[in-house]
Amino acid sequence: xxxxxxxxxxxxxxxxxxxxxxxxxxxxxxxxxxxxxxxxxxxxxxxxxxxxxxxxxxxxxxxxxxxxxxxxxxxxxxxxxxxxxxxxxxxxxxxxxxxxxxxxxxxxxxxxxxxxxxxxxxxxxxxxxxxxxxxxxxxxxxxxxxxxxxxxxxxxxxxxxxxxxxxxxxxxxxxxxxxxxxxxxxxxxxxxxxxxxxxxxxxxxxxxxxxxxxxxxxxxxxxxxxxxxxxxxxxxxxxxxxxxxxxxxxxxxxxxxxxxxxxxxxxxxxxxxxxxxxxxxxxxxxxxxxxxxxxxxxxxxxxxxxxxxxxxxxxxxxxxxxxxxxxxxxxxxxxxxxxxxxxxxxxxxxxxxxxxxxxxxxx
Amino acid sequence: xxxxxxxxxxxxxxxxxxxxxxxxxxxxxxxxxxxxxxxxxxxxxxxxxxxxxxxxxxxxxxxxxxxxxxxxxxxxxxxxxxxxxxxxxxxxxxxxxxxxxxxxxxxxxxxxxxxxxxxxxxxxxxxxxxxxxxxxxxxxxxxxxxxxxxxxxxxxxxxxxxxxxxxxxxxxxxxxxxxxxxxxxxxxxxxxxxxxxxxxxxxxxxxxxxxxxxxxxxxxxxxxxxxxxxxxxxxxxxxxxxxxxxxxxxxxxxxxxxxxxxxxxxxxxxxxxxxxxxxxxxxxxxxxxxxxxxxxxxxxxxxxxxxxxxxxxxxxxxxxxxxxxxxxxxxxxxxxxxxxxxxxxxxxxxxxxxxxxxxxxxxxxxxxxxxxx
Numbered sequence: 001x002x003x004x005x006x007x008x009x010x011x012x013x014x015x016x017x018x019x020x021x022x023x024x025x026x027x028x029x030x031x032x033x034x035x036x037x038x039x040x041x042x043x044x045x046x047x048x049x050x051x052x053x054x055x056x057x058x059x060x061x062x063x064x065x066x067x068x069x070x071x072x073x074x075x076x077x078x079x080x081x082x083x084x085x086x087x088x089x090x091x092x093x094x095x096x097x098x099x100x101x102x103x104x105x106x107x108x109x110x111x112x113x114x115x116x117x118x119x120x121x122x123x124x125x126x127x128x129x130x131x132x133x134x135x136x137x138x139x140x141x142x143x144x145x146x147x148x149x150x151x152x153x154x155x156x157x158x159x160x161x162x163x164x165x166x167x168x169x170x171x172x173x174x175x176x177x178x179x180x181x182x183x184x185x186x187x188x189x190x191x192x193x194x195x196x197x198x199x200x201x202x203x204x205x206x207x208x209x210x211x212x213x214x215x216x217x218x219x220x221x222x223x224x225x226x227x228x229x230x231x232x233x234x235x236x237x238x239x240x241x242x243x244x245x246x247x248x249x250x251x252x253x254x255x256x257x258x259x260x261x262x263x264x265x266x267x268x269x270x271x272x273x274x275x276x277x278x279x280x281x282x283x284x285x286x287x288x289x290x291x292x293x294x295x296x297x298x299x300x301x302x303x304x305x306x307x308x309x310x311x312x313x314x315x316x317x318x319x320x321x322x323x324x325x326x327x328x329x330x331x332x333x334x335x336x337x338x339x340x341x342x343x344x345x346x347x348x349x350x351x352x353x354x355x356x357x358x359x360x361x362x363x
Numbered sequence: 364x365x366x367x368x369x370x371x372x373x374x375x376x377x378x379x380x381x382x383x384x385x386x387x388x389x390x391x392x393x394x395x396x397x398x399x400x401x402x403x404x405x406x407x408x409x410x411x412x413x414x415x416x417x418x419x420x421x422x423x424x425x426x427x428x429x430x431x432x433x434x435x436x437x438x439x440x441x442x443x444x445x446x447x448x449x450x451x452x453x454x455x456x457x458x459x460x461x462x463x464x465x466x467x468x469x470x471x472x473x474x475x476x477x478x479x480x481x482x483x484x485x486x487x488x489x490x491x492x493x494x495x496x497x498x499x500x501x502x503x504x505x506x507x508x509x510x511x512x513x514x515x516x517x518x519x520x521x522x523x524x525x526x527x528x529x530x531x532x533x534x535x536x537x538x539x540x541x542x543x544x545x546x547x548x549x550x551x552x553x554x555x556x557x558x559x560x561x562x563x564x565x566x567x568x569x570x571x572x573x574x575x576x577x578x579x580x581x582x583x584x585x586x587x588x589x590x591x592x593x594x595x596x597x598x599x600x601x602x603x604x605x606x607x608x609x610x611x612x613x614x615x616x617x618x619x620x621x622x623x624x625x626x627x628x629x630x631x632x633x634x635x636x637x638x639x640x641x642x643x644x645x646x647x648x649x650x651x652x653x654x655x656x657x658x659x660x661x662x663x664x665x666x667x668x669x670x671x672x673x674x675x676x677x678x679x680x681x682x683x684x685x686x687x688x689x690x691x692x693x694x695x696x697x698x699x700x701x702x703x704x705x706x707x708x709x710x711x712x713x714x715x716x717x718x719x720x721x722x723x724x725x726x727x728x729x730x731x732x733x734x735x736x
Contacts, residue, residue, distance in 0.1 A: 063558060064601050065606070067605055091529075177526065216525075216529075216559075218522060218529040222525075251559060253555045254552065254559060276605075277609055278609070294604055
């Protein structure tokens with residue numbers, strides 16, 4: 001599993017006082033940042049703890065698969081579980097209906113250990129992909145640090161979120177399909193963020209903004225590319241000076257290439273999801289666990305706040321799997337053992353470019 | 364494959380889901396889009412009539428062909444439209460799309476003329492109204508076929524067309540939708556938008572790509588002719604579990620209509636089991652013959668049953684005389700009457716120096732024998 005190495009400087013400030021005044025669902029991160037969870041524990045680990053407050057997360061969708069909705073669902077549910085105010089904008093006619101599909105947190109009694117299968121030999125085990133086994137110890141340790149509220153929950157995608165989390169909350173949903181321009185969206189974001197100013201004191205609660213399929217073609221403003229870009233820039237500025245995290249998903253195939261690049265540069269954290277082709281024999285030979293995968297997640301950029309040190313991940317491509325069809329997990333890609341009898345040389349399979357649909361796979 | 368598309372459209376949408384949507388995409392290199400559209404239309408309508416589908420009716424929005432064409436088409440396929448006029452209705456956007464004519468003669472009761480194609484929201488309302496008129500209100504569903512989205516995009520902006528289509532998709536009474544698109548009439552972004560909005564994309568491609576798209580070349584003429592009768596049909600399905608299913612077929616244009624056949628693997632698996640390396644492991648014919656002609660330095664070999672004499676660099680006078688005679692014989696048995704040295708040079712020799720004279724022939728095959736362990 002990839003984890004960012006956090007640097008602890010020799011100047012350790014008064015961290016104890018700051019830590020105690022953080023609201024639920026927040027924790028201290030490196031370089032004086034405060035983190036909140038993305039709702040997917042694996043993603044939190046990859047990004048070094050979670051999303052830092054004041055950052056803009058952008059997710060590049062794949063037009064052929066709805067995996068960005070999984071990310072959004074977990075993100076929004078995590079916020080609601082921690083009673084963090086939420087603003088949700090989507091091009092659908094009835095965005096409130098989406099709230100009905102949010103998953104509920106898994107009960108901690110559920111045994112969802114990802115340990116080795118029980119039917120393994122007791123004798124000599126040859127660990128072909130030994131890195132898989134390192135993470136097991138870490139999992140147990142994290143689970144013990146339980147306060148009243150867990151920092152990050154596993155979400156059960158089969159169970160809908162209980163109603164009381166959604167009602168009586170500061171949850172604001174609206175549709176961006178019919179707005180002729182972005183001024184309405186801008187106003188809503190401004191009012192939302194004005195409730196969460198950043199002061200030097202304690203942070204009682206942090207907010208979340210989720211904008212889905214921002215440049216969807218059915219929106220009236222979708223051909224106003226410069227306006228959309230300046231909206232993103234102003235949102236980024238507003239979020240930076242408030243205690244919130246904004247996540248925007250967009251389909252890059254519907255933007256012109258230059259704007260797609262500009263949008264990617266705007267992001268503090270940039271992720272992308274990709275669809276997997278069904279019955280792809282080449283991919284099945286190349287990767288283990290191909291049958292369980294539903295898609296790929298690529299981490300292109302990780303937020304660097306208050307630091308010039310870049311975050312270098314061990315791997316940037318992860319496979320998205322649904323464990324027991326309920327829990328979203330991200331796994332490192334593991335190359336399957338090369339079949340010596342087939343005669344393919346190691347060089348050709350190692351370059352991982354055998355299937356053009358997957359693009360760049362990075363082990 | 365064409366069958367699976369028709370099955371998916373026939374089955375329609377589940378509760379709470381967006382309607383399955385098909386884009387049929389073709390281009391000038393492989394212009395069978397209209398025929399594929401007709402095929403899918405007749406298949407879907409027969410399933411609706413046979414009651415195999417939860418959809419109870421079909422609304423056909425015709426832009427690029429006259430409604431009478433479709434009525435004829437369905438009649439030719441054996442579907443009696445007169446008795447089934449409660450199941451299909453055609454929205455005629457072909458005869459008078461912009462409302463220029465004062466008077467339109469009613470073709471039949473199954474056709475309604477629509478005159479305001481610039482206004483997508485009015486088109487949306489008409490479609491829904493007609494659909495409700497066919498199947499009633501409530502939860503009963505109907506399907507929609509749009510003749511060609513290109514005409515819609517001529518009159519209205521991309522975002523309004525996209526809004527119409529996505530609203531149709533999310534309407535609770537709509538079971539499935541499909542439309543035709545000629546991809547070379549639009550910018551790439553427009554095609555990307557329509558693919559984004561659909562759950563199945565069927566594209567027609569030529570079986571042989573023309574070099575540089577030049578159509579005047581004589582060589583390409585045969586290819587063009589071939590492409591006008593045959594093509595490849597690729598389908599990308601977006602499945603519910605988030606995976607993409609890709610299928611391919613061959614498509615043939617015939618008198619009776621269009622035929623889909625499984626892909627013949629011409630050149631798909633022609634490399635055999637030879638691994639892909641950068642040097643050539645195969646032998647050409649000439650190389651194979653030459654290889655068979657190389658004389659190997661084993662003394663048991665010999666043509667004509669005679670033991671082969673191999674020059675070993677050390678020979679007594681007697682032997683050399685003997686050898687020369689043998690060599691001369693060898694030369695004379697050959698067709699060429701060139702000198703010995705020349706023929707030697709031409710033949711290609713293996714020079715073998717034997718270690719000692721009193722060794723038995725081929726006794727030095729195991730060099731480990733003289734190890735003293």
